[in-house]
Amino acid sequence: MPPNKKMKAARTEIGLTQAELAHIVDVTRQTIGLIESGKYNPSLNLCIAICRALGKTLDELFWPDNAIYEE
Amino acid sequence: MSFLKKLFKNDLDERLKADLRKVQSEGFNLMFFGLLAILFVRIVIQGHAGAAYQEFFLLFILAAFYVVVRMISKGIVDKADEDRGARRKKNLFVAVFSAGLFILFQWLSGGIESFLHLAVQLLSFLFFFYLILTLMQHFSLRQANKQIEE
Missing domain, CATH: 1.10.287 (Helix Hairpins)
Incomplete structure (x- = not known):
């Protein structure tokens, strides 16, 4: 899984540290770090919590840019 | 508290x-x-x-x-959408393999008295193992289908 640069950008944009975001969404800092580095695939609930904390939508943070879906 | x-x-x-x-x-x-x-x-x-x-x-x-x-x-014993024929073949293969192992253990522990005894043990193991597998899958699939309906 590639690193989630969009999430990191959104977090730094509003001036949050990994620890602060982790505190808001009630997970450990390591979990946030692993999501940003693409080493952990979060649950939908956690994705939504992160989106709410960062003021973004799921598409904006978690939808891959190069995703191609075929019928 | x-x-x-x-x-x-x-x-x-x-x-x-x-x-x-x-x-x-x-x-x-x-x-x-x-x-x-x-x-x-x-x-x-x-x-x-x-x-x-x-x-x-x-x-x-x-x-x-x-x-x-x-x-x-x-409902996770088997995939709910798997073909019934393929499932039967797989069950038969697993039953035959397990019966072979069972007979090997019996032979190693000296539990086989005659050829007839061996044949009876082999066939009964095969039958009951296949039956148990099929029953497990049946109930598991029923559960899986119930979850799909819900």
Whole structure:
């Protein structure tokens, strides 16, 4: 899984540290770090919590840019 | 009361809980198959009396039974959308393989008296094993279909 640069950008944009975001969404800092580095695939609930904390939508943070879906 | 709640509260996040479950599952598998290996070595290879290990057998059977019942109740014994013919073939293959193993264990522990005895044991094992597999799948699929309907 590639690193989630969009999430990191959104977090730094509003001036949050990994620890602060982790505190808001009630997970450990390591979990946030692993999501940003693409080493952990979060649950939908956690994705939504992160989106709410960062003021973004799921598409904006978690939808891959190069995703191609075929019928 | 709130102190006790705090003391026993699980503060792990979803990633840590998933990791913990994985570690516990690997530990369980290690213990389960380790116990099976020990029983095999002691009883089949070293020829110890099986009665001396009956509590371990009981634990092993209980653990296996628990796993199977929970798997059936969750509908995960087999894939619900798998072809019935393919499933039957797979069951037959597993039953034949297991019957072969069973006969090998019987032979190693000196439990085979004659060719007729061997044939009866082989066929009964094959039949009951296949039946159990099919029943497990039947109930599991029923559960899976119920979940789909819900």
